[in-house]
Amino acid sequence: MNLSLLVILPLITTLLVLLARGGGQVKAIALTGATLQLLLALFLLYAFGKERSAGDHSAMLFQANYSWFAPLHIYFHTGVDGISVAMILLTAFVVLAGVLVSWDTSFQTKEFFFLLVFLSAGAYGFFISLDLFTLFFFLEVAVIPKFLLIGIWGSGKKEYSAMKLALMLMAGSALVFTGLAGIYFKAGGSAHSFDMMQLAGGLIPVKVQLFFFPFVFIGFGIFTALFPFHTWVPDGHSSAPTAASMFLAGISMKLGGYGCLRVATFLMPDAAQHYAPWIIALSTIAIIYGAFATMMQTDLKYINAYSSVSHCGFVLLGIGMLTRTSVTGAVMQMVSHGLMTALFFAAIGMLYSRTHTRMVAQLGGLLKIMPFISTIFILAGLCSLGLPGLSGFAAEMTVFAGAWQQPSTAYRFATILACASIVVTAVYILRATGQSVLGPVTDSHYEQLPDAKWNEKLAGILLMAGILAIGLAPFWLQQLVSPGAEQIIQQAVKSVTIK
Amino acid sequence: MMGTQFFWLAKQELVLALVIFLLLIIKTGSRTYSNTSVLNLVNALLLVNFLAGFIAPADGILFNEMFHTNTLVTIEKNILNLGTLIVSMQGYEWLKTHKHVIEFYVLLLSTLMGMFFMISAGHLLMFYLGLELASIPLAALANFDLAKRQSSEAAFKYIISSAFSSGLLLFGISLLFGTTGSLLFSDLPALLTGGPLQIFALVLLIAGFAFKISAVPFHWWTADVYEGAPVTVSAYLSVVSKGAAVFVFVYFLYLVAKPMAAAWYTILFILGVLTMLIGNLFAVRQQSVKRLLAFSSIAQAGFILVGISGSSQAGSASVVYFILIYVLSNLGAFGVASVVSALSGKESINDYKGFYRTNPFLSWVMAIALFSLAGIPPAAGFFGKFFLLFAGAGKGNYALVIIAALNMVIAFYYYLRLVRAMFFDRADQEPIPSLDLNWYPKIGLGICLVGTLLLGFFGHVYEHIYSISIPF
Numbered sequence: 002m003n004l005s006l007l008v009i010l011p012l013i014t015t016l017l018v019l020l021a022r023g024g025g026q027v028k029a030i031a032l033t034g035a036t037l038q039l040l041l042a043l044f045l046l047y048a049f050g051k052e053r054s055a056g057d058h059s060a061m062l063f064q065a066n067y068s069w070f071a072p073l074h075i076y077f078h079t080g081v082d083g084i085s086v087a088m089i090l091l092t093a094f095v096v097l098a099g100v101l102v103s104w105d106t107s108f109q110t111k112e113f114f115f116l117l118v119f120l121s122a123g124a125y126g127f128f129i130s131l132d133l134f135t136l137f138f139f140l141e142v143a144v145i146p147k148f149l150l151i152g153i154w155g156s157g158k159k160e161y162s163a164m165k166l167a168l169m170l171m172a173g174s175a176l177v178f179t180g181l182a183g184i185y186f187k188a189g190g191s192a193h194s195f196d197m198m199q200l201a202g203g204l205i206p207v208k209v210q211l212f213f214f215p216f217v218f219i220g221f222g223i224f225t226a227l228f229p230f231h232t233w234v235p236d237g238h239s240s241a242p243t244a245a246s247m248f249l250a251g252i253s254m255k256l257g258g259y260g261c262l263r264v265a266t267f268l269m270p271d272a273a274q275h276y277a278p279w280i281i282a283l284s285t286i287a288i289i290y291g292a293f294a295t296m297m298q299t300d301l302k303y304i305n306a307y308s309s310v311s312h313c314g315f316v317l318l319g320i321g322m323l324t325r326t327s328v329t330g331a332v333m334q335m336v337s338h339g340l341m342t343a344l345f346f347a348a349i350g351m352l353y354s355r356t357h358t359r360m361v362a363q364l365g366g367l368l369k370i371m372p373f374i375s376t377i378f379i380l381a382g383l384c385s386l387g388l389p390g391l392s393g394f395a396a397e398m399t400v401f402a403g404a405w406q407q408p409s410t411a412y413r414f415a416t417i418l419a420c421a422s423i424v425v426t427a428v429y430i431l432r433a434t435g436q437s438v439l440g441p442v443t444d445s446h447y448e449q450l451p452d453a454k455w456n457e458k459l460a461g462i463l464l465m466a467g468i469l470a471i472g473l474a475p476f477w478l479q480q481l482v483s484p485g486a487e488q489i490i491q492q493a494v495k496s497v498t499i500k
Numbered sequence: 501m502m503g504t505q506f507f508w509l510a511k512q513e514l515v516l517a518l519v520i521f522l523l524l525i526i527k528t529g530s531r532t533y534s535n536t537s538v539l540n541l542v543n544a545l546l547l548v549n550f551l552a553g554f555i556a557p558a559d560g561i562l563f564n565e566m567f568h569t570n571t572l573v574t575i576e577k578n579i580l581n582l583g584t585l586i587v588s589m590q591g592y593e594w595l596k597t598h599k600h601v602i603e604f605y606v607l608l609l610s611t612l613m614g615m616f617f618m619i620s621a622g623h624l625l626m627f628y629l630g631l632e633l634a635s636i637p638l639a640a641l642a643n644f645d646l647a648k649r650q651s652s653e654a655a656f657k658y659i660i661s662s663a664f665s666s667g668l669l670l671f672g673i674s675l676l677f678g679t680t681g682s683l684l685f686s687d688l689p690a691l692l693t694g695g696p697l698q699i700f701a702l703v704l705l706i707a708g709f710a711f712k713i714s715a716v717p718f719h720w721w722t723a724d725v726y727e728g729a730p731v732t733v734s735a736y737l738s739v740v741s742k743g744a745a746v747f748v749f750v751y752f753l754y755l756v757a758k759p760m761a762a763a764w765y766t767i768l769f770i771l772g773v774l775t776m777l778i779g780n781l782f783a784v785r786q787q788s789v790k791r792l793l794a795f796s797s798i799a800q801a802g803f804i805l806v807g808i809s810g811s812s813q814a815g816s817a818s819v820v821y822f823i824l825i826y827v828l829s830n831l832g833a834f835g836v837a838s839v840v841s842a843l844s845g846k847e848s849i850n851d852y853k854g855f856y857r858t859n860p861f862l863s864w865v866m867a868i869a870l871f872s873l874a875g876i877p878p879a880a881g882f883f884g885k886f887f888l889l890f891a892g893a894g895k896g897n898y899a900l901v902i903i904a905a906l907n908m909v910i911a912f913y914y915y916l917r918l919v920r921a922m923f924f925d926r927a928d929q930e931p932i933p934s935l936d937l938n939w940y941p942k943i944g945l946g947i948c949l950v951g952t953l954l955l956g957f958f959g960h961v962y963e964h965i966y967s968i969s970i971p972f
Contacts, residue, residue: 069959070883072966073814073890142877148916152924153856158926164916170911178886182893182901460554 042093101460114117162240176220214272224257228287238306243350261288270492280321287314291331327403328486348378365401367443395475536934589944592730615744665711672704712745726794768809776802781911807888818887825884832869833950854927880955
């Protein structure tokens with residue numbers, strides 16, 4: 002299968018959106034495009050599974066290599082392993098759900114859907130890139146649409162949030178760029194290369210790794226809310242329009258996690274080993290700090306945003322622990338959190354568009370009035386606190402199990418602390434969901450409000466299906482991801498045994 | 501010896517000279533001409549001039565090595581022709597009511613001719629003559645908003661600073677002649693020994709160039725001149741004039757001053773870093789769009805210097821590639837500022853609040869141009885900037901990459917300020933009304949928009965430039 006299709010399809014969709022007349026056509030095109038994306042992603046999953054079961058165990062499947070700037074050794078090299086396939090699936094789910102919940106956009110419809118679909122092209126391109134330059138290109142492509150989506154269609158202090166988000170992400174990219182330039186010039190003698198498959202396998206001298214790893218890791222870390230660079234997350238998420246929040250938390254933060262894994266850890270295994278204590282310390286702080294900060298929030302969007310900081314901490318914790326199981330768990334947590342947080346933001350958006358408030362204290366008794374919305378809202382909450390049977394449990398459990406494999410006492414202590422944060426999570430989730438949808442109706446005019454419409458139901462069902470598919474049968478995802486995780490970890494473990 | 505060869509090699513200069521003569525004949529022969537018909541004619545001629553540049557590029561020398569040309573030089577001239585054509589189309593709204601439109605073009609094309617001779621020069625005096633022809637009429641152009649005092653102030657500042665820089669250049673040239681006894685580009689490399697007097701000459705020459713491309717610490721004239729001069733002229737100054745100076749600079753350093761590479765590498769590196777830093781820091785606080793773009797163009801010059809300092813084939817190719825992209829993206833930004841200024845008279849960032857609601861097309865052109873200047877993909881500026889940095893870092897200097905990365909974040913901030921004003925903010929007073937554009941500026945802006953968006957995806961443009969650029 003030709004992976005470039007994943008980028009070409011959204012680009013064609015954006016082009017058609019530009020040519021369309023009127024909001025109706027724009028939405029129809031965007032919806033068709035997003036549906037085709039999902040079908041394509043599912044087909045990729047199928048083709049990938051078929052190829053693997055046919056006995057093809059090469060590191061990357063469906064590789065293709067196109068020359069882009071040959072004199073500078075820049076190629077458009079694409080290929081996927083199980084981790085990329087999982088991330089692509091996640092993207093397709095969230096994009097389709099995002100298009101569905103934005104169905105009622107009436108202001109500048111064309112530009113809105115253009116930017117939304119364009120964002121997805123950036124995400125797919127990022128996940129299929131095996132060349133550092135194109136990977137970086139797609140990482141940056143996504144910055145401007147986010148900025149515009151928040152600034153034009155957002156709410157609250159949107160200008161401030163948009164600027165903050167754009168500048169912090171840009172700073173992250175700048176760090177990544179510095180690291181990539183270092184890798185380009187210092188790895189493997191005079192033959193400069195951006196090709197990850199060539200660079201992997203300890204081609205980069207240890208000294209270079211130690212110097213440039215922090216740049217790359219912190220750079221990508223900013224995208225995935227690494228403590229203390231998480232401050233754009235609450236503002237950005239809460240000011241963004243619903244679909245953009247879903248995209249930001251569901252996909253955009255995962256670009257960072259994927260980058261930390263694929264670029265930082267995979268290419269620089271010695272440095273990953275060396276800096277692991279730092280990563281673990283910072284991610285444990287993020288997990289606990291995020292959880293406690295969430296307790297103090299009264300705005301539903303802020304609650305979800307801060308809890309995202311906490312949940313993305315698990316991703317980084319899994320990466321920092323550097324065992325096969327923990328890295329598998331990190332990837333599963335990325336997928337799970339992506340789906341769960343998108344569902345959460347979708348539900349909050351639906352509630353807000355009806356009640357015009359996101360304050361927990363002003364909501365109440367909505368379960369009777371809007372059963373569907375309230376149900377997905379509660380379900381997203383339960384997934385967030387890690388209820389067995391939903392995806393959050395499977396993912397976090399895998400991270401913990403993997404983390405415990407590290408014999409070091411300090412690491413185990415961190416793992417215990419991270420586990421303990423689940424109690425805090427339970428407190429804030431149960432409080433928020435309980436107060437806002439259960440209990441007596443706080444405002445009499447809520448009584449007349451309608452439940453979810455077809456598009457909202459469809460979006461909710463879609464994301465819920467994803468969460469249940471992972472929660473009830475986590476093994477398919479585990480088996481998909483695990484060989485990729487193994488490959489990444491192998492380098493790091495090998496580097497230890499040599500020492 | 502001369503004969504047909506002369507016509508082929510100096511083809512671009514000859515076409516340009518024909519256009520200038522034609523305009524002069526119209527001016528002296530006819531008392532009644534309408535501005536619109538002159539503009540139609542000139543734009544058509546400029547298009548012909550641009551296209552003629554692509555016919556049969558040839559290699560060769562003329563006038564005892566005073567003049568040389570090759571595929572690279574031809575491409576560089578084509579880039580300048582493209583810039584001039586776009587500037588002319590974007591200036592349509594301003595020029596159609598101007599009283600002296602023919603004089604404007606005669607002066608403008610004379611400077612372009614000067615730049616052509618400058619790029620093609622094979623002798624330092626020839627280079628100097630071209631440079632003067634390219635500078636003096638520009639001062640007159642800066643004064644072309646005849647009613648505005650600021651405009652004449654700009655012209656005065658420009659002529660003084662350019663006279664000063666010419667003085668430095670001449671001093672450097674004479675020192676060089678004193679130590680080597682020759683001014684021919686082909687003789688010089690063998691005669692350069694790197695003695696103290698020659699280094700002093702090199703410093704003076706670099707200072708002269710630095711004036712032209714507005715590098716720190718010779719950048720002070722830039723903001724004032726860009727602000728006072730008509731926007732069309734500022735655009736021309738910042739793109740075509742700077743581009744020409746950069747082309748010659750690369751040629752001079754890579755071929756003539758090659759034996760002294762160790763000396764100029766350090767100078768260029770320090771100047772480049774200072775230029776991008778100071779340009780960006782000053783740009784942050786500007787309130788006028790023209791001044792903002794002026795400081796941004798200083799910062800871009802810093803990136804160019806860093807690229808040149810890379811001293812490799814990738815360095816010279818990246819510089820030419822970057823100038824091509826810079827022409828398109830900077831003219832996109834200046835083009836919008838130019839039509840807005842011509843049709844509504846507004847030039848401050850605050851005036852652009854709410855611009856997106858009234859002028860979506862212009863806002864997008866401006867935004868994409870700014871993203872390209874900031875180096876955000878998929879705009880072509882991303883590629884241009886990164887190739888310059890890669891060229892610069894090729895020497896293994898990572899401090900440079902880190903400083904440049906920091907600068908890109910600062911630059912991103914002030915470009916976003918303008919984007920934010922256009923797209924997010926609501927106007928405090930009456931916003932700029934929906935502007936009704938003639939199709940000339942629309943095409944001019946369209947070329948910039950499409951070029952900026954697509955250029956990066958055609959890798960073979962870079963490959964072609966790379967294959968013909970100066971090896972080191």
